[in-house]
Amino acid sequence: MPAAVPPSGIYVPAVLFFKDNEDFDVPAIKSHVLRLAQGGVTGIVVQGSNGEAQHLSHDERKEAISLTRKTLDENGFQNVVIIAGCGAQSARETKKLCADAKDAGAAFVLVLTPSVWPGDMTKENIIRYHREVADYSPLPYMVYNFPTVTAGIDLDSDIILTLSEHPNIVGTKLSCGNVGKLHRITAVKPPSEFCTLAGVSEVLLQGLLSGSAGAIAALPNLVPKLHMKMYALYQAGKIEEAMKIQAQLGQGDWATRKAGGVGAMKALISKHFGYGDIHVRRPLMAVAQLSGTHVDKLEELIACEKTL
Numbered sequence: 001m002p003a004a005v006p007p008s009g010i011y012v013p014a015v016l017f018f019k020d021n022e023d024f025d026v027p028a029i030k031s032h033v034l035r036l037a038q039g040g041v042t043g044i045v046v047q048g049s050n051g052e053a054q055h056l057s058h059d060e061r062k063e064a065i066s067l068t069r070k071t072l073d074e075n076g077f078q079n080v081v082i083i084a085g086c087g088a089q090s091a092r093e094t095k096k097l098c099a100d101a102k103d104a105g106a107a108f109v110l111v112l113t114p115s116v117w118p119g120d121m122t123k124e125n126i127i128r129y130h131r132e133v134a135d136y137s138p139l140p141y142m143v144y145n146f147p148t149v150t151a152g153i154d155l156d157s158d159i160i161l162t163l164s165e166h167p168n169i170v171g172t173k174l175s176c177g178n179v180g181k182l183h184r185i186t187a188v189k190p191p192s193e194f195c196t197l198a199g200v201s202e203v204l205l206q207g208l209l210s211g212s213a214g215a216i217a218a219l220p221n222l223v224p225k226l227h228m229k230m231y232a233l234y235q236a237g238k239i240e241e242a243m244k245i246q247a248q249l250g251q252g253d254w255a256t257r258k259a260g261g262v263g264a265m266k267a268l269i270s271k272h273f274g275y276g277d278i279h280v281r282r283p284l285m286a287v288a289q290l291s292g293t294h295v296d297k298l299e300e301l302i303a304c305e306k307t308l
Contacts, residue, residue, distance in 0.1 A: 001167070002193075003141075003167060003168045003170050005140070005170045005171060005193065005194065005195050006083065006140075006142070006170065007081065008191050008213040008214050009041070010042050010204075010215055010220060010227045010228060011043040011045055011081070011083060011197065011214070011215065011216040012041050012043075012224060013045040013049060013050040013051055013221075014033060014036060014044050014046060014221065015050050015052075015221050015262060015269070016051045016052055016064060017029050017032065017266065017279070018277070018279040019277070020279055022279065024063065024064075025276060026067065028275045029064070029068075029071075030067065030071045031273075032276065033067075033068050033072060034075055034077075035224070036221070036224050037080050039225045040224060041080065041224050043081030043082065043107075044083070045084075045085060045216055046064050046084050046106065047061050049085070049175075050218045050221065050262055052262065052284065058096070058100060061101075061104075062100050062101075066104040069082055069105030069106075081107050081108070082106045083106065083109070084097075084104070084108070084109050085111075085144070086100075086110065087110070087111045087144060090114065091129060091132050091133055095133055095137070098111075098136065098137040099137075107139065107140075108170070109140070109142065110173060111143060111144055112144045112146060112150055113130070113143075113150050113153050115149075115150035115153055118153055121153055123159055126153075130169065131169075134163075134169050135166075135168070137168060140170040140171075141168050141169050141170065142169070142170060142172060142173060143155065143163055144172070145175060145199070146173075146199065147175075147176055154176055156181065160185055161184075164189050164194045170194065171194055171213070172185070172195070172196055172197065173216045174196070174198060177200045177203050179198075179206050179207060179210055182196055182198060182203075182207050182211075182212055183210040186211030186212060190211065191212070195213045196211070197212060198212055198216075198217065199215065199216055199217065200215070200218075201218070201219040201227065202249065202250040203250075204217065204227070204230065204249060205234060205249075209234075214231065217253075218265065219249060219252050219256060222269065222298060222301065223249075223252065223301050223302060223304070225305050225308040226249070226305050229245060229308060230242050230245040248301060251297055251301075252297065252298060252301045255294040255295070256298065258294040259292065259294040259295050259298060260285065261284075262280060263287040264295070266278050266280065266286075266287070267288070268298055268299070
């Protein structure tokens with residue numbers, strides 16, 4: 001019997017807050033999880049790229065998941081789904097992370113393609129890898145396509161559709177931002193069978209109009225309510241109104257990248273929502289000063305968020 005498919009909606013790869021000694025800032029992490037849940041998001045991705053997964057030990061990964069699940073449950077958000085990023089550079093380690101994710105309270109796993117040896121990652125080897133790990137994973141499995149962090153390896157629609165036939169592979173996140181690829185997948189596999197999610201806010205509505213299940217995107221770290229408003233307008237068939245918000249989200253996605261990515265998001269959250277600090281783990285760079293037109297754009301979005 002096929003595994004359960006994630007519910008359609010908006011998911012956010014939560015940033016993770018640290019103290020100045022790089023230990024977890026637990027109160028800030030809990031405050032962030034709670035604000036995202038109160039903003040209406042469908043689910044939270046723990047250990048996504050924005051959560052600095054590659055900078056965490058195995059024990060820290062488990063702690064981040066369990067802390068998120070506990071925070072949600074204690075505040076009445078049992079329905080908010082947790083997806084755990086579990087990609088590693090070997091099948092053996094990835095299997096261990098999938099098992100750890102289940103133990104810590106995740107509902108689904110999200111797995112990048114290994115990329116240390118990109119020349120060896122042929123179509124056949126990519127399919128073999130994901131099938132092997134999905135066979136083992138105790139949780140339903142999602143394929144994560146993000147060429148920027150996988151040495152340019154970009155899974156095409158043929159590979160993803162082949163993997164979608166595996167009974168434990170239930171979805172994909174497309175951080176490549178390729179709407180044509182997304183549409184090719186959704187034309188064959190609707191969200192009720194396979195959860196195809198855009199990986200960036202700048203194509204959220206375009207993806208929904210092409211049959212996606214929603215998105216896993218970084219920008220809801222700053223403006224979850226604004227994303228949920230746009231999603232509600234789409235569901236209500238108010239496409240013209242939704243497109244106006246989509247234009248703002250597209251600007252916000254670009255501004256986040258230009259302003260400093262993860263570091264900028266942490267700095268803006270600290271400034272505007274009153275928790276957390278700017279600390280990141282190297283080689284990421286903290287953003288100590290917020291200035292410039294891109295920051296101005298993000299602060300416009302945050303001002304809008306606070307009216308919702």
